[in-house]
Amino acid sequence: MNHWLMIAIAYLLTFATVALEIALLLRRRRAALRQARASIEEEDAAAGAVETASAGAGAGAAS
Amino acid sequence: MNLYRYASPQSFYPLAGQMLPWFAAAAVLLAVAGLVIGFLVAPADFQQGEVYRIIFIHVPAAWMAMFVYLVMAAYAVLTLALRAKLSAMMTLALAPTGALMAAIALWTGALWGKPTWGTYWAWDARMTSTLILLFLYLGYLALVGAIEDTQRADRAGAVLVLVGVINVPIIYFSVRWWNTLHQGASVSPTGGSSMAAIMLQGMLVMTLAAWCYCIACALHRVRSIILEREGQGRWVRRLVAAPLGAPSLQEAGNRP
Numbered sequence: 001m002n003h004w005l006m007i008a009i010a011y012l013l014t015f016a017t018v019a020l021e022i023a024l025l026l027r028r029r030r031a032a033l034r035q036a037r038a039s040i041e042e043e044d045a046a047a048g049a050v051e052t053a054s055a056g057a058g059a060g061a062a063s
Numbered sequence: 064m065n066l067y068r069y070a071s072p073q074s075f076y077p078l079a080g081q082m083l084p085w086f087a088a089a090a091v092l093l094a095v096a097g098l099v100i101g102f103l104v105a106p107a108d109f110q111q112g113e114v115y116r117i118i119f120i121h122v123p124a125a126w127m128a129m130f131v132y133l134v135m136a137a138y139a140v141l142t143l144a145l146r147a148k149l150s151a152m153m154t155l156a157l158a159p160t161g162a163l164m165a166a167i168a169l170w171t172g173a174l175w176g177k178p179t180w181g182t183y184w185a186w187d188a189r190m191t192s193t194l195i196l197l198f199l200y201l202g203y204l205a206l207v208g209a210i211e212d213t214q215r216a217d218r219a220g221a222v223l224v225l226v227g228v229i230n231v232p233i234i235y236f237s238v239r240w241w242n243t244l245h246q247g248a249s250v251s252p253t254g255g256s257s258m259a260a261i262m263l264q265g266m267l268v269m270t271l272a273a274w275c276y277c278i279a280c281a282l283h284r285v286r287s288i289i290l291e292r293e294g295q296g297r298w299v300r301r302l303v304a305a306p307l308g309a310p311s312l313q314e315a316g317n318r319p
Contacts, residue, residue, distance in 0.1 A: 003114035003178055010117045010174045014124075014167050018276070021163055025283050032290035036303045039294050 072149050072289045073298050079282040086279035093272035100265035108262075115262075117175040122250075122266055123273040125168035128196055129231050131161035131277055135203075136228040139221035149285075151217035152292065154224060155207060156285035160277050162200035168193055172245075180244055188237035189245035192230055199227040213292060 069075045101119035108115040135157050141150035172190065173183040184190065203223050210216035238247045250256045256263050293299050 003112055006114055006174045006178055007116050010120065010171045013170060014120050017163060017167065021160070021280065025280060025287070028287045029283065029290075032287040032294075033303060036290050036294040036299055040300050040303060 070147055070149055072152065072293050073296070075149055076286055076289050076302075079286050083279055083282045083286075086275045086282065090272050090275035090279055093268055093275060097265055097269035097272050100261065100268060105259075105261045105265050111179055114175060114178045117171050118262075119265055119269045121168060121171035121175060123270040124164045124171065125193065126270060127273045127277055128161055128165035128168050128193070129234055130274075131157050131164060132196060132199070132224075132228065132231055135161065135224050136231075139224040142217055142221040143225075148292075151213075151221065152285050152288045153281065154203075154217075154220065156281045156288055157277070158200055158204050158207075159284070160280040162197060162204070164273070164277070165193060165197040165200060169197065176244075185244045187243040187245055188241040189234065189243050192234040192237055195230055196227075196234060199223070199230060203227075 069078055097119060101116055105116075107113050135154045138150040138154040138157070141147050142154060169190070172193075176185075177183050203220050206223055207216045207220040210219060237243060238245055249258050250263065250266075258266070290299060290303075
């Protein structure tokens with residue numbers, strides 16, 4: 001059994017999984033930021049719609 | 064300095080962001096130093112030859128797999144006793160890295176075992192209990208992921224972590240309690256070390272690197288978990304509204 005082959009497999013497999021974990025961490029972070037931004041935009045859009053509707057209702061009542 | 068302040072996700076988020084690059088940089092530098100010692104400075108072992116160099120990842124990974132689980136258990140106690148949100152988030156953030164450490168310990172052990180013992184795997188106490196540790200990590204992640212209500216998921220996960228913590232002393236003392244294929248401890252807090260000094264130094268430097276890596280990963284992951292769970296908070300709104308990398312990203316969590 002070639003010792004250096006075993007060492008190479010052990011280290012390469014370890015570094016590959018560490019790289020994979022880091023990639024998944026970065027992907028999750030980007031997804032979390034995107035999700036937070038999307039929910040804020042949704043809230044803003046909903047608030048804007050309510051404001052427009054109430055302004056419209058106010059204008060209608062005044063006329 | 065009031066440390067209780069950092070028990071809130073809002074306060075911990077920027078602190079984690081500040082600590083993260085330091086731990087990440089330390090992990091890289093220590094890993095490079097440890098690999099230089101392990102491959103260029105330390106000589107071959109007189110019995111095992113070159114293959115012993117796998118210990119520079121095998122032992123740190125095995126130690127971290129146990130230590131991360133103990134830290135998770137401490138956070139699980141805080142989750143159940145104080146219902147602290149951040150504790151549950153930290154438990155969840157640590158689990159994938161702990162699982163990775165357990166997996167690394169298992170496969171590097173198998174690759175070391177073949178040339179030295181003649182087999183990749185044996186159902187001996189040390190190996191089996193480490194495999195159970197990996198299953199505990201995966202079981203915890205599956206359980207928390209399967210329950211939609213995060214508070215219920217956190218409590219159920221904390222109970223599982225606390226039940227499983229009994230496995231950690233079994234792993235550690237297995238080589239003393241049972242007659243195992245796995246060798247006894249080469250390093251112990253009370254009995255010193257039976258290893259050559261340079262080999263021990265390389266292993267300890269790699270252990271520090273693994274420690275810093277686990278902390279950096281947990282800090283990075285907990286920031287994502289905080290964003291995922293606290294996404295409706297006003298402080299998150301200020302944070303996300305700021306451009307990425309801007310100073311306000313770090314400071315936003317400190318503002319009331």
